[in-house]
């Protein structure tokens with residue numbers, strides 16, 4: 001089968017390896033001519049996946065229309081803030097019966113929309129049931145080395161998810177389907193904020209107790225905002241929630257965690273972003289999440305502290321003191337002293 005992958009960065013390239021291993025011909029769209037030439041000529045992508053060989057059945061294109069022409073399965077793997085622009089280019093070029101999978105972990109900063117909302121708005125001809133999202137603990141560097149990885153694909157219809165399960169799944173890449181598009185999109189996006197916080201904490205030498213606290217309380221605030229925005233809370237106990245949170249907060253491959261480490265060394269945000277040379281989604285998502293949480297009336301203390309460090313020159317040590325000095329709380333909404341719990345209370349805890 002011919003499958004188009006839009007985005008020849010780390011993730012688009014690694015996903016094209018999975019598809020190629022499964023016997024598909026991949027049309028990998030790269031924005032830059034030099035990168036397409038490197039992929040087609042030397043069969044490498046040194047900037048994004050150094051040391052890897054691109055399979056022969058992956059062909060790079062620079063013209064998006066050519067990449068998707070006659071193709072019924074399209075994967076979108078570009079940074080979140082460029083999805084609107086790429087989906088707008090895709091609109092009109094997409095085959096009418098095409099299935100689209102996005103593998104993007106972010107929220108549109110200008111509008112607060114999730115990526116499926118951005119894509120559906122830009123491509124009015126694309127039916128909901130033909131769109132799905134892939135997420136879960138999956139660093140490109142490890143997928144490219146064919147190390148065992150599990151992900152979820154959430155669709156608006158069973159077929160919208162199952163079609164991708166059968167195209168992507170192999171003995172190194174296990175795909176579970178899911179029906180909670182909102183939860184899977186939010187889990188994959190919001191964990192990046194916590195990973196920046198963990199990087200800061202590790203960089204300041206705060207230790208393993210602090211890391212566990214950030215991850216656990218971070219998951220708590222992700223689930224509370226997610227629930228308020230329509231997600232199923234248990235989704236956050238799965239691969240797209242705690243699974244991805246664990247890998248992003250602990251892996252040396254995580255760019256979000258590394259960004260936190262670099263900030264803790266006293267580097268400016270601009271320096272960090274330039275030095276990384278790859279997208280650090282959590283920086284944009286922190287801004288989007290703080291705005292969404294304020295609108296929704298959901299308290300997100302870790303996201304707010306991360307926001308203050310990223311954008312308001314807050315000293316990270318002071319941010320931690322503020323988190324530790326918050327008024328005393330109960331851990332969970334379920335207040336067995338008061339009777340049955342009410343998740344929808346949101347509020348402050």
Ligand SMILES: NC(=O)C1=CN([C@@H]2O[C@H](COP(=O)(O)OP(=O)(O)OC[C@H]3O[C@@H](n4cnc5c(N)ncnc54)[C@H](O)[C@@H]3O)[C@@H](O)[C@H]2O)C=CC1
Pocket residue numbers: 007008009010011012031032048077078079080082085086103104105106138139140141277278279281
């Ligand atoms: N790298 C990873 O391990 C994983 C990444 N993701 C997600 O995949 C998405 C893409 O990330 P990566 O591939 O890692 O980023 P990357 O920084 O490695 O590559 C981004 C690619 O997008 C291209 N690009 C930048 N601006 C563009 C524009 N305006 N139009 C078209 N292309 C543009 C760049 O040239 C580059 O090829 C992100 O949302 C990320 O969170 C998800 C799972 C794993």
Ligand SMILES: O=C(CO)COP(=O)(O)O
Pocket residue numbers: 105136137138139140192195244247248253254255256257279280281
């Ligand atoms: O989402 C990821 C792994 O699942 C990638 O995380 P980073 O963007 O922090 O590298």
